[in-house]
Amino acid sequence: MSSxxxxxxxxxxxxxxxxxxxxxxxxxxxxxxxxxxxxxxxxLLGPNGxxxxxxxxxxxxxxxxxxxxxxxxxxxxARQTRELRRIMNIVSGGxxxxxxxxxxxxxxxxxxxxxxxxxxxxxxxxxELIEAVGLTEQARQKVSSLSxxxxxxxxxxxxxxxxxxxxxxxxxxxxxxxxxARAVRELVQSWQKAVAGRTILLTSHYMAEVDELCDRVAxxxxxxxxxxxxxxxxxxxxxxxxxxxxxxxRLADGPAALGRLPGVVSAVQPSASDLDGATDRQTVRVKxxxxxxxxxxxxxHELGRLxxxxxxxxxxxxxxxxxxxxxxxxxxxxxxxxxxDRPAGPDGRPPADLLGPPDDSGAPTGGITAEPVETAR
Amino acid sequence: xxxxxxxxxxxxxxxxxxxxxxATWDRRRQVAVNLRAIFGRAYxxxxxxxxxxxxxxxxxxxxxxxxxAFVFVYRALQAPPEFVGFVVLGGAMLAFWLNVIWLMAAxxxxxxxxxxxxxxFTAPISMMAILFGMAMGGLLMSCLRxxxxxxxxxxxxxxxxSVDQWLLLFxxxxxxxxxxxxxxxxxASLFLLWGREAWHMTQLLQEPVYFVSGLNFPxxxxxxxxxxxxxTLPLAVGLDAMRQLAFVGSEHPFGLLPPEVEALLLLAMAxxxxxxxxxxxxxxxxxxxxxxxLTMKGT
Numbered sequence: 023m024s025s026x027x028x029x030x031x032x033x034x035x036x037x038x039x040x041x042x043x044x045x046x047x048x049x050x051x052x053x054x055x056x057x058x059x060x061x062x063x064x065x066l067l068g069p070n071g072x073x074x075x076x077x078x079x080x081x082x083x084x085x086x087x088x089x090x091x092x093x094x095x096x097x098x099x100a101r102q103t104r105e106l107r108r109i110m111n112i113v114s115g116g117x118x119x120x121x122x123x124x125x126x127x128x129x130x131x132x133x134x135x136x137x138x139x140x141x142x143x144x145x146x147x148x149x150e151l152i153e154a155v156g157l158t159e160q161a162r163q164k165v166s167s168l169s170x171x172x173x174x175x176x177x178x179x180x181x182x183x184x185x186x187x188x189x190x191x192x193x194x195x196x197x198x199x200x201x202x203a204r205a206v207r208e209l210v211q212s213w214q215k216a217v218a219g220r221t222i223l224l225t226s227h228y229m230a231e232v233d234e235l236c237d238r239v240a241x242x243x244x245x246x247x248x249x250x251x252x253x254x255x256x257x258x259x260x261x262x263x264x265x266x267x268x269x270x271x272r273l274a275d276g277p278a279a280l281g282r283l284p285g286v287v288s289a290v291q292p293s294a295s296d297l298d299g300a301t302d303r304q305t306v307r308v309k310x311x312x313x314x315x316x317x318x319x320x321x322x323h324e325l326g327r328l329x330x331x332x333x334x335x336x337x338x339x340x341x342x343x344x345x346x347x348x349x350x351x352x353x354x355x356x357x358x359x360x361x362x363d364r365p366a367g368p369d370g371r372p373p374a375d376l377l378g379p380p381d382d383s384g385a386p387t388g389g390i391t392a393e394p395v396e397t398a399r
Numbered sequence: 400x401x402x403x404x405x406x407x408x409x410x411x412x413x414x415x416x417x418x419x420x421x422a423t424w425d426r427r428r429q430v431a432v433n434l435r436a437i438f439g440r441a442y443x444x445x446x447x448x449x450x451x452x453x454x455x456x457x458x459x460x461x462x463x464x465x466x467x468a469f470v471f472v473y474r475a476l477q478a479p480p481e482f483v484g485f486v487v488l489g490g491a492m493l494a495f496w497l498n499v500i501w502l503m504a505a506x507x508x509x510x511x512x513x514x515x516x517x518x519x520f521t522a523p524i525s526m527m528a529i530l531f532g533m534a535m536g537g538l539l540m541s542c543l544r545x546x547x548x549x550x551x552x553x554x555x556x557x558x559x560x561s562v563d564q565w566l567l568l569f570x571x572x573x574x575x576x577x578x579x580x581x582x583x584x585x586x587a588s589l590f591l592l593w594g595r596e597a598w599h600m601t602q603l604l605q606e607p608v609y610f611v612s613g614l615n616f617p618x619x620x621x622x623x624x625x626x627x628x629x630x631t632l633p634l635a636v637g638l639d640a641m642r643q644l645a646f647v648g649s650e651h652p653f654g655l656l657p658p659e660v661e662a663l664l665l666l667a668m669a670x671x672x673x674x675x676x677x678x679x680x681x682x683x684x685x686x687x688x689x690x691x692x693l694t695m696k697g698t
Contacts, residue, residue, distance in 0.1 A: 028417070041691065060418075079691075082521050086688045095418035105422040108523040119514040121443045123450050128442070135439025136522040138432035147412055154409040180518075185411065187418040216410030219417070 029096030031221035032058035036090035039076055050076040052245035060219040065236030073245040074225035078190050082112050110188045113181035115196025122166030129165050137184035151179040171202035188221045229342040248349045260348045261340045266310040269334040273306040285317025305333050433528040440532025448540050459544050466490030469615045470556050481646040487552035489614035491545040496634050498541040504586035506533050526680045534580040561647045568644040574665035575637025581672030588679035617653035629655050633668050636661045
């Protein structure tokens, strides 16, 4: 470890990764600075091709950074690979690792041997993980016959076999149905909370997933981190005021009665498009814009004084996609559809490392030679 | 999946105080983990052989036809009887060569395409352990196959062995396997580096290698070419030594070098090939991390 104090779980400084792909080099990571505290569940959010997977591969010792440094729990990803590999694991969405001929139990046991679990200890560990993820019925089924969701549960079991201190989850719920994805998220959260200091770096382009799971989020695009913070902090970047949808049984003077209160920026009748088809109700609806949430107390008090009863109150939140749109000028889908203006591989797509997991399974075929054009080491 | 209902041990299996403690392994633990990894990687080979018995047809019965064809040719030509034994011995040893070429040399290349290679590299084990595991799994299955060919061939064609030095014969057999699988480990590393080109090269070289290895005739008959083969191919030198030791007193001298010398040659080959494999693997891992080839499929 680099120091006696607890080091950062992830400490990346100026990480750059360049591929020398003709006709011009591709910059997959362009000076990424990222610090993740131990115990954090940190999300990397970005469209396909943003550089999320490349960053994970650098941090998991699969790729060397072209320049810059990265440490995981104090271990240099370039030089201290042996130590780092003892405390980490990685699970990728759409992962097809292992051997189709093996049964689920056997495959996991094989991997348990790579992490030094004893023979019996390995079987016991495999069985409890299989039970925890609900694969008991498939335990003696060939891996090749599993569904996508079952396969991903198997992958997650593999990732937890060695009790890693840091778990890299690269699009872990990719292709899963709603209930399977929820189950994966629950297990991941429970596992992380069981031991203080366990850290997870999650990449995803599912904004709701990142929003729900992550303590902090970095929005990544074109190899750069555009913004970082808690989900709330990021959303406040696009909405510095709090917006509430208020519905009351009556309001004699109309919304204007609330507009004069301290902390209330505006109180207006919602536009027709905001009304959700509920215009026929015999209530009064008000769109409240407050300087901050604290002003809501004054509004509620004033409604009581006016003899109005609250029928419904909902806070209108911006989404992380709104944040992305503000930062990039395009939504995720548009960003992915517009493609990448960087040079593509012979199949017309960026190289595998620049793509998110959905495209990694169909990685570029022969012809691409990826060579760094510069290196720090 | 019920995350909250699982036993606590699901979430905490081996508690360590800190990442630094978890990352600190003594030499003994490191060796133990690598030994377990060898066993772990050998496991799919053993299971696979049980689960898909079609290999008995493809890997024993079909190759045995080639062996039989040579037996009938030698008999038709009224060759000395030990030549039938040469062919049976060659047929048995062919099992190991096929295993090295098709299930070992190319394996890392296929592992990468399956996504396994990334997991091997990110596991806290040496890639040598993975290669040893592949070798061990293949070796056990090939021993079974070679044993069947040897026993059936001997009984069917009435081969009479004449052995004076059983221990040396067994030693040469073991050294041949170590050197052969060492070569397989070197090839596995090179396949990873060169991918499809290496695969095509293997296909191209398959028949010439069979030929110069003297699988079906004494390699000494090839003269200088045989000498070159003996100095580079473990199978050629191993077979030559084993034939000399298994058919003592043949009226037709056929050995290229004394078996003791060939045993030393095999020992040297084993050391060189395993050493080379280790060096290549380290170099290739470094290069692959540099170029991204560990993660790029199909290249």
